[in-house]
Amino acid sequence: MTEQALRVNQGLWDEWTLIHERSAFYDLEGFRQGGVRVQPYEIEEVGDVAGRDLLHLQCHFGIDTLSWARLGARVTGADFSAQAIELATRLAADLGLGARFVRSDLYGLPDALEGEFDVVYTSRGVLGWLPDISRWAQVVSHFLKPGGTFYITEIHPVVQAFENEGVAAGELRLQYPYWEHEQPLAFDVVGSYADRSAQLQTPTEYTWNHGLGEILTALIDAGLRIESVREFPGWTGSWTSWSVMRMGSGAYRLRSPVSCRCSSRSSP
Numbered sequence: 001m002t003e004q005a006l007r008v009n010q011g012l013w014d015e016w017t018l019i020h021e022r023s024a025f026y027d028l029e030g031f032r033q034g035g036v037r038v039q040p041y042e043i044e045e046v047g048d049v050a051g052r053d054l055l056h057l058q059c060h061f062g063i064d065t066l067s068w069a070r071l072g073a074r075v076t077g078a079d080f081s082a083q084a085i086e087l088a089t090r091l092a093a094d095l096g097l098g099a100r101f102v103r104s105d106l107y108g109l110p111d112a113l114e115g116e117f118d119v120v121y122t123s124r125g126v127l128g129w130l131p132d133i134s135r136w137a138q139v140v141s142h143f144l145k146p147g148g149t150f151y152i153t154e155i156h157p158v159v160q161a162f163e164n165e166g167v168a169a170g171e172l173r174l175q176y177p178y179w180e181h182e183q184p185l186a187f188d189v190v191g192s193y194a195d196r197s198a199q200l201q202t203p204t205e206y207t208w209n210h211g212l213g214e215i216l217t218a219l220i221d222a223g224l225r226i227e228s229v230r231e232f233p234g235w236t237g238s239w240t241s242w243s244v245m246r247m248g249s250g251a252y253r254l255r256s257p258v259s260c261r262c263s264s265r266s267s268p
Contacts, residue, residue: 002131005184005206006105009129010080012202016192017061017083025194026063032095036067039153042123045228045261046151049073052118055143057109058126062088062101068121069097078113080105107135109143116145123153127215128160128207133180137218144264150224153259156231160209180210216260224262232259 020026031037050072056065059077061084069075069092077099079085085103092099104112120143130136140150163175176185184206191198216226 001183005186006080006131008202008204009206010105012189012200012205013060013079013081014083015200015202016194017081017087019192019198019200020061020194021087023192023194028063028091031063031066032091034070036070037063038067038071038123041232041259042151042153043071045230045259046119046121046149049119053115053145054119054121055113055117057106057120057122057140058129059088059101060084062091062099064121064123065101066092066095066097066099069099073119075099076102076113076117078102078104078106078109106130106139107132109139113143115143116148117143118145118148120144120148120150121152125155127154127157127210130210131182131184131208133210133214134218134221137215137222137224140219141222141224141264144224146264148264150219150262151259157210157212157215177209178211180214181208184208219260219262224264226260226262228259228261230259 021028036043049068052073054068054073054075056062056068056075056077059065059079060081061079062077065075065077065088075098077085077088078101079088080103082103085101088099088101092101102109102113120140127133127136144150158178161174161176161178163173167173185208187205187207189200189202189205190196191200216229220226
């Protein structure tokens with residue numbers, strides 16, 4: 001079931017890429033004009049990336065990856081969607097940014113990409129597409145140089161245990177597992193988070209949840225040293241689909257993100 005679910009999800013992200021390319025949500029034409037799409041707190045926590053090698057895992061079509069390139073990093077992005085990698089490669093060429101993009105599922109990336117990186121980065125809505133968080137952490141460690149930095153900012157895992165659809169304003173309905181689970185959760189596909197009205201051929205998406213302790217322990221077991229874990233009072237990303245969320249004071253409330261900065265245990 002896991003392999004089948006991953007294949008279905010890959011096809012879904014191929015479809016979503018074609019929708020996202022022309023969506024107002026991503027405003028690709030606006031990105032072509034300049035600027036970066038990573039959040040200010042990410043830039044602050046990752047630090048100066050000028051002249052550093054950065055690997056972006058689960059990069060979709062590369063807007064965040066190319067944002068780091070605009071900040072001076074030598075970037076590589078990886079994603080399992082062929083459509084996303086094709087668009088990312090084309091976008092980098094159009095913008096004259098030196099970036100490479102590799103098509104591979106997360107777990108197979110060590111066989112598809114060589115080298116180590118000063119920074120390994122991933123963000124926003126990616127871990128739920130992975131069935132095994134320990135194997136994910138091992139891939140992170142595989143690509144991180146001695147003394148390098150891994151950084152992730154992600155939706156707080158506790159949010160994923162609550163029902164997202166058909167709930168009243170302010171209602172919190174515990175519905176899904178908090179801990180990692182073998183069988184995926186299956187949800188009907190309704191457009192995309194970028195365009196709810198979009199028509200798709202893929203009817204179902206599959207996801208997995210992982211607890212915060214499981215995520216952090218997996219990174220430690222993979223040989224990383226946790227330097228900081230920050231839980232934020234609001235979601236400052238550009239998207240949310242959770243119906244109990246409300247914008248206030250410049251951030252969506254309840255769906256708080258968490259960020260984690262790690263380094264390899266060995267220094268050069």
